[in-house]
Each structure stands twice: as C-alpha cells, then as structure tokens.
Amino acid sequence: MSTNEASRLDRTALIFGASGITGWAIVREAVQYPTPETFRRIIGLTNRPFDRNTSLLPDDNRIELVAGLDLSAGPEAVTAKLREVPGIEEVTDVFFAAYVQPPGTSDVEGWEQLKLANVDILETAVAAVESVSPNMRYWSLQTGGKAYGFAHAREIGPPAGPCHESDARIPQPYADMMFYYAQHDALVRLSSGKKWRFAEIRPNDVVGFVPTGSNAMNIAQSLGIFLAFYAWQKRKAAKSASEPITVQFPGPVASFKALNTETSQKTLARGHLFASSHDAANGDIINVADTASTSWAQKWTALCAYFGLVGLAPDEGAEHLRAVEFMQAHQAQWADFERENGLKPGLIGGSGWEFMQIILELVVFDRVYDLSKANSAGFKEKEDIVQMYLEVFDLMKATKMLPQK
Known part of the structure; x- marks a missing residue:
C-alpha cells in the first residue's frame, strides 16, 4: 500500500x-x-x-x-x-x-x-x-x-x-x-x-454500537446486556443495597488470559x-x-465497574460462570428487567448470545495481529479498547438498550 x-x-x-x-x-x-x-x-x-x-x-x-x-x-x-x-x-x-x-x-x-x-x-x-x-x-x-x-x-x-x-x-x-x-x-x-x-x-x-440493536456478532452489546442484567438480578436478591456484588469472568482461565487484538x-x-x-x-x-493486544484479564475489572460490579477472575480448576446459562436460567425475568428500566422490549432475546459464548468460553488461544x-502505509489510528467498550455502553444507554443507572 x-x-x-x-x-x-x-x-x-x-x-x-x-x-x-x-x-x-x-x-x-x-x-x-x-x-x-x-x-x-x-x-x-x-x-x-x-x-x-x-x-x-x-x-x-x-x-x-x-x-x-x-x-x-x-x-x-x-x-x-x-x-x-x-x-x-x-x-x-x-x-x-x-x-x-x-x-x-x-x-x-x-x-x-x-x-x-x-x-x-x-x-x-x-x-x-x-x-x-x-x-x-x-x-x-x-x-x-x-x-x-x-x-x-x-x-x-x-x-x-x-x-x-x-x-x-x-x-x-x-x-x-x-x-x-x-x-x-x-x-x-x-x-x-x-x-x-x-x-x-x-x-x-x-467492538462497536449498532443503533438498531440487531447485530448477532456484537460482543460489546451482548456483554453489556449480560452485565447489566446480572447486576440488576443480584441486587434484587441482595440483603443490603450497599453489599458489593461480584461477578466472575464467564469463561475458563485460558480464555481470560488469552491475548486478542x-x-x-x-x-x-x-x-x-x-x-x-x-x-x-x-x-x-x-x-x-x-492498540497492543489485550486479555480479558486486563479489561474485566474496568468493564464490570461500569455496572457497579466487582469483576473477579475465574478460579483455576473450578467450574466457571456461564453467561448464557445464567441468562437462560433467568429468562422469566427478562421482561421485568426491560420494563423496569424502560428498555426496548425483546432486547435480550434478540441479542447475540451464541457469539458471546464463543468469544468468552471457546476462544482459549491468542489471536494477535501484525499491524x-x-x-x-501511514495508518496510525488507534483507540484505547477499554474506552471503546465504555463508549459503546454509553451509546446503549442513550438508546434504551442499557439501564440509565
């Protein structure tokens, strides 16, 4: 070029x-x-x-x-x-x-x-x-x-x-x-x-935003909805409003540590x-x-904090949290979550859960690009990838895909 x-x-x-x-x-x-x-x-x-x-x-x-x-x-x-x-x-x-x-x-x-x-x-x-x-x-x-x-x-x-x-x-x-x-x-x-x-x-x-909310291969959208729903569901069950809510990374240790560009x-x-x-x-x-390849280990804490959650690493040798199974187990609450937070009806059901599961659970190897x-050739445009996730979450809030609080 x-x-x-x-x-x-x-x-x-x-x-x-x-x-x-x-x-x-x-x-x-x-x-x-x-x-x-x-x-x-x-x-x-x-x-x-x-x-x-x-x-x-x-x-x-x-x-x-x-x-x-x-x-x-x-x-x-x-x-x-x-x-x-x-x-x-x-x-x-x-x-x-x-x-x-x-x-x-x-x-x-x-x-x-x-x-x-x-x-x-x-x-x-x-x-x-x-x-x-x-x-x-x-x-x-x-x-x-x-x-x-x-x-x-x-x-x-x-x-x-x-x-x-x-x-x-x-x-x-x-x-x-x-x-x-x-x-x-x-x-x-x-x-x-x-x-x-x-x-x-x-x-x-x-990592991006789709104003229609209909994009099957959008890790930021499905991850944002999962974390927001997880925080909402756990707060309802919490004994105290001040009780910190933790969320383990929903994937194996190998996926948590793998590098990805x-x-x-x-x-x-x-x-x-x-x-x-x-x-x-x-x-x-x-x-x-x-920017340089990052791992979920480097991003997880910041992404969870956006939703008021304390992000934890998966335990070595233990069964890890499975996000899709969690969402399916609480499907009866989807409509309540959407209604209470003024979100688009059917938002959860239309999100790309299969793609999120692949990215978080099955990709256990490095995926590093040579740039x-x-x-x-002179193309030096670079963004901080964590900040890009947070900007997507902000846009999702603005379009009633995520709760305002």
Missing part, C-alpha cells in the same frame, strides 16, 4: 450494510475522515428500515439513507433499486459491509449455503453498481480473523501469530469452508481488466476509508485493529 494519498475531488461514498456495526461507523466517520471534504456525498444502503432520526448519525446533509435494498433479490432488482437513488452515477467509492446468515448455517454446519449466499450478494452488488456507477474506482470488502483459521482452531490448531496478511490460507478442506476466501477470489475475477480496484479489510473482533468500529471504519484514499494494489489485504503493514 502506497503512502501517497490519492488526490481526487467529487468523491461519493456508497455503503452497503449501513445499519450494521461496520457500515454505520463508516457513514459516521466519512463526514470527517480522512478530511471533512473528502466525500461530497455519503449514501448508506440498508435492507431493513433505518430511521434517520434515531440513527445517531451526524447532522450532515451529505448523508442519505436508502432502505429496502435486498441483495438476495438478484442483480436486476438491485440495479433497479439503485437507479432510484438520485446521483447514483456519481459513486466513486464503495464499502461493502453486508452479510447474510441463512437459518441453520455456520462456519461448520451448512457452510456451503453460507458461502453461496455471501458470495452471491457480493457479486450481485458489484454487477448492480457497475451498471449504474461508471465512475466507480474503489471497492472495499470486509472479512475478519476467521481468514486466519480462528474458527477451525480445534481441527488445525491456532495460528502461531502474530497473524500477517501474507500468511498462507488455511489448509483444505477448511479453506473451502471459508466464504471470505471465495469473496476475495470473486473480486479478483470481477475487477480483472476494470478501472476499479479493491482491498480486503481484515479486522478481528469488532480487538478492533473498535471507529478504527475499522477509518481503515476502510484510509484504504480507499491510498493507492493500494488491487486485491490488497490489510489488517486493521487497535506493521497498515502502520508503514
């Missing part, structure tokens, strides 16, 4: 998945990064309705949200929908943060359908944008740490790390199960001989925008993450 920033005027950004954890952040950051003048227009596309008034996006008239764009409808339908957007032909930079997960699919079960669906929506999006936006010059694809084999660590072993963009793909048959590879290969094919280029932005666990949604969004403004080679892969490639 070259350090020479592309100097281009009249750039228009098009963001697929603008209501998601990455797409929302890209819309938010594009009004100011790399500069406040970089983009003349910022168009956010969503499938589901997305209320501009409750989106918590900046009050900037360059932002336009377009709902009802269903990428599974096929190229003709998506092209027709895009043609309805005034000035769609001016689009220069596309940021693809859309994802679908058909029922019953995962990285292991039903992976063929998962891969087919996600490659299909990407190819549909490219075909549609090429039809309506002759000035397209850049396409940004988001993948993630599973490209380094994290999801298949039990079978192939965890990567030695730190994970570098030049690392070989994981071995077969697991490589075939990885739709990130298939998406990358599709863009190599689709961009061949064209005037546009693409880059693959590769974060690890994304997390990615805040702010840094991730800026990584996408940085790559679009620099002369990366076509098909370049770029790791994007925040030298992005750093050497």
